[in-house]
Every structure is written in C-alpha cells, then in structure tokens.
Amino acid sequence: MDYFFLFIGAIVLIFALMLFIKFKKVQAKSAPKNNDLRTQKDENGKIDFVRCPLCSTPLAKNEDMFSRIYRPMTTADQRMTVHGCPHCYPRPEPGVKRTCPVCGKEVPLDGELIARLFNRTEGKKHVLVTGCSECYRGSPHGRG
Template sequence: MEYLILGLAVVVIIVALSYFSNLVKKPKKGQGGHAKSKAGASSNANPGFVTCPVCNTPLAKGQNLISKVYRPMDVPDQRCTINGCPHCYPRPEPGIRRQCPCCKKEIPLNGYLIARLFNYKNNKKHVMVTGCSECCKK
C-alpha cells in the first residue's frame, strides 16, 4: 500500500512540474514582438525586454516603436524608417539621447533610422538598421 501511495505522489509531482514549466515557456498571446506598420522592429528571447534602437531605452509591455514600412508588401525585403519610441519621439525625455547605432552621431528631432525589414516565409520578421537620416545622406 505504501508503494502505491508513493507512486501516486510521484506521478502528481511530475504532472504538476510539467504543467508549470509549460506556463513559463509559452508567452501569452499578444506579447510577441512582430513588426507592424506602426509597431516595433525586433523581438528578443524574452518578450517585453526590447530596447529602442534610437535611444537604447528598454520598452515596457505595450509600448511600441513608431515606424513606417513602405510598399510593396508582398516582397521579402522592404524599406522602413524608425522614428523612435515614446521615450524619444516626438520629444525626448530629459536625459535621453537619440544616437545612430551605425555612425554613433546624434539624430536630430526630425531625423530617423533607415532599416530593412525582412519577411520570412514562416511569418517571422527581422529588421536590420543600415544608418540614420544623417549618415545615409552621403
């Protein structure tokens, strides 16, 4: 009888551990970091820990990047511009510096990042910043 109770307890513990590990691994719906016409560019392994490429400020859940994706929509490589996040666009918060990740120069208030948006066949998206409006002039 003791072995039966011990075996039942082990089974219950295994089921509980597998249930809780699945809750931790799977993010809830809407927490993914897919690029949208007005939303952000990248997603990391931990959704919700995305940083703005303009000011390098971590974004909270629900905060999006302000960006534009240009047509045509059915190609695997699109041009897009990234203006910034709520912390740095349209007016930067005190202490926030808008800096280009390529040339490391200051981006003006009316400036933006120029990037390429890659749409993969499995509905994943990847953004590669190629420069800012200042360093791409040359």
C-alpha cells in the same frame, strides 16, 4: 456625546484607510514593473529586453515604436524608417539621447533610422538598421 464623535472619527479613519489601499492597488497596476517589459532571445539564446534602436530604452509591453514601412507589402525585403519610441519621439524625455547605432552620431528629432524589414516565411520579422538620415546623406547609396 464624546463616544458619538469617537465613533464617527473611527468610521472616517477606516474609510480613509480603505480609500488609501484602493489607490495604492490602482497605482501599482499602472506602474510598469520589470516583468512588464518586453523580452526577446538574442543570437546566443539569452533572454534580453527589447530596446529602442535610437535611445536604447527598454520597451514595456504596451509601448510601440513609431515607424513607417514602404510598399510593396508582398516582398520579403522592404524599406523602413524608424522615428523612435515613446521615450525619444516626438519629444525625448530628459536625459534620453537619440543616437544612430551605425555611425554613432546624434539623430535630430526630424531625423530617422533607415532600415530593411525582412518578412521571413515562418511569420517572424527581422529589422536590419542600415544607418540614419545623417549618415545616409553623405554615402553613395544615400538619398542626397
């Protein structure tokens, strides 16, 4: 009878170990790794991470920016607003600050970056941040 309980215990232990290994594999696949981060070439040709223009957090390949592009869609230069990335919009993660890359002021949650989207002929797009809703307010080219 003792061998029977020993055998059942060994089977349960093997089953629990297999379940643990399977759980670890699933967890490793879902966690972003360094090679799962988006990269791009900078002006000097050096590879760098794609970062959120508001909080400077590196973006994973499955993370997108929250932005709005305004019509007309056929022009080479369009107005665009950037609200942030999943790390800083709609609610910033702890320790994440939303800062304007132009004026350096903190951008509130209801604020945004104002930018120009250039649609290049070779299919690439280029975004130029011109300011935030805070620094645009007092400028002569601002909204109000």
